[in-house]
Amino acid sequence: MVPETVKVRLVPEGEEREVEVGEKGVKVRDLVKMLGLNPEAVVVLRGGAPLVDTDIVKPGERVDVVRVLSGGCMSLG
Amino acid sequence: MARCSVCGAPAVAYIRYQRRYLCRDHYIEFVEGKVRRAMEKYRMLGKGYRVLVALSGGKDSAALLGALASLREKLGYELVAIHIDLGIYEYSVKSREAAEGLARKLGVPLIVVPLKEVLGATIPELARMSGRPACSVCGMVKRYVTNAAAVELEADALALGHNADDLAVYNLKSFLNQDLEAISKLGPKTDSVPGVAVGRIRPLYTVYEKESFLYAYLKGLPFVHEDCPFVENQQMERQLKEVVNKLEEEKPGTKVQLVSKLALRIRDYPKPRGEIRRCKACGLIASGDLCALDKLTLRLFGEPRGPRIREWIRERARELGLIPRRPVEAAAN
Numbered sequence: 540m541v542p543e544t545v546k547v548r549l550v551p552e553g554e555e556r557e558v559e560v561g562e563k564g565v566k567v568r569d570l571v572k573m574l575g576l577n578p579e580a581v582v583v584l585r586g587g588a589p590l591v592d593t594d595i596v597k598p599g600e601r602v603d604v605v606r607v608l609s610g611g612c613m614s615l616g
Numbered sequence: 617m618a619r620c621s622v623c624g625a626p627a628v629a630y631i632r633y634q635r636r637y638l639c640r641d642h643y644i645e646f647v648e649g650k651v652r653r654a655m656e657k658y659r660m661l662g663k664g665y666r667v668l669v670a671l672s673g674g675k676d677s678a679a680l681l682g683a684l685a686s687l688r689e690k691l692g693y694e695l696v697a698i699h700i701d702l703g704i705y706e707y708s709v710k711s712r713e714a715a716e717g718l719a720r721k722l723g724v725p726l727i728v729v730p731l732k733e734v735l736g737a738t739i740p741e742l743a744r745m746s747g748r749p750a751c752s753v754c755g756m757v758k759r760y761v762t763n764a765a766a767v768e769l770e771a772d773a774l775a776l777g778h779n780a781d782d783l784a785v786y787n788l789k790s791f792l793n794q795d796l797e798a799i800s801k802l803g804p805k806t807d808s809v810p811g812v813a814v815g816r817i818r819p820l821y822t823v824y825e826k827e828s829f830l831y832a833y834l835k836g837l838p839f840v841h842e843d844c845p846f847v848e849n850q851q852m853e854r855q856l857k858e859v860v861n862k863l864e865e866e867k868p869g870t871k872v873q874l875v876s877k878l879a880l881r882i883r884d885y886p887k888p889r890g891e892i893r894r895c896k897a898c899g900l901i902a903s904g905d906l907c908a909l910d911k912l913t914l915r916l917f918g919e920p921r922g923p924r925i926r927e928w929i930r931e932r933a934r935e936l937g938l939i940p941r942r943p944v945e946a947a948a949n
Binding site: 550551577578579580581582588589591592593594605607608609 | 824
């Protein structure tokens with residue numbers, strides 16, 4: 540049986556993860572929460588195209604979960 | 617598939633606090649509309665203004681310059697950009713390339729200030745020599761160089777890419793430290809002090825970090841999306857960002873309310889004490905005899921290096937034909 544998983548790449552960390560999503564797939568918002576992340580802090584891309592909260596990611600698909608906070612420098616003048 | 621609430625095209629974003637789905641074009645219009653409304657509401661810019669835009673090479677400065685460039689014809693201001701090559705290893709190399717690519721793409725003249733050449737040392741070197749944390753030296757150097765450039769270019773405003781999340785976090789951090797004077801600097805704009813300091817504006821004041829990223833991404837603007845090697849020094853800011861995002865997640869719109877209320881009450885916060893003075897070495901804004909940069913460089917190199925930075929920027933600006941500044945009518949770019 541083919542595993543019902545989605546391949547996730549975390550950006551910019553570069554870490555890869557496989558997440559079990561069942562045969563029907565999972566809503567983007569739920570996928571992000573399954574990864575322990577806040578939907579407010581990430582953008583999910585499939586083939587480079589941004590997905591919205593309610594889009595479904597199906598088993599066998601690959602997505603990038605991009606942490607929008609980067610640089611880290613918040614020095615305010 | 618979700619559809620754009622405006623035109624029905626496939627949606628690329630859901631704005632939770634407005635309960636709207638947006639397609640690419642309407643999303644770009646949405647972010648630029650936010651920037652425009654903030655600039656108008658807080659009277660950041662006027663016709664014929666020269667605006668110096670500080671580019672770090674990251675997503676926020678990309679979104680900032682992208683939005684300002686899109687609105688420049690309508691609002692009638694002139695743009696010039698500045699990037700400081702901080703010499704933070706590979707990170708700075710990539711950041712510089714991104715800033716150069718961005719300015720080229722948007723047709724904005726850019727001054728790149730290589731710190732090693734102009735000041736004589738990189739940020740890691742300055743941190744090591746002074747025994748101060750890199751982020752503190754870096755913040756001070758960036759504030760100095762951007763202000764010096766804005767003064768030399770006779771800019772009317774210095775635009776910074778701080779987004780709503782940054783401001784919310786700094787507001788909370790300063791409140792936790794009861795540093796109320798620091799909060800007084802977190803408004804949408806600060807005032808100019810003629811000849812010594814150019815006022816700062818924050819056109820992304822109400823734009824969320826996520827919105828800024830998606831805008832820069834969808835417009836295909838070049839930016840570096842990785843962490844500065846010194847990022848571990850900013851743990852508290854990172855934790856507060858998580859806190860703020862948790863609040864936003866539970867109550868959409870929290871962040872936009874927070875910054876709007878902050879802007880409304882900003883004048884009630886006490887300003888830093890002490891009079892504004894002119895640095896004896898470089899002539900720019902200082903709180904004592906010397907400004908922070910000249911104090912540090914005098915200690916490290918035996919001479920204040922502010923004047924050297926000012927002279928260097930002046931020469932570059934002359935080479936680029938940016939000074940002497942042209943009359944307002946001819947300034948459109």
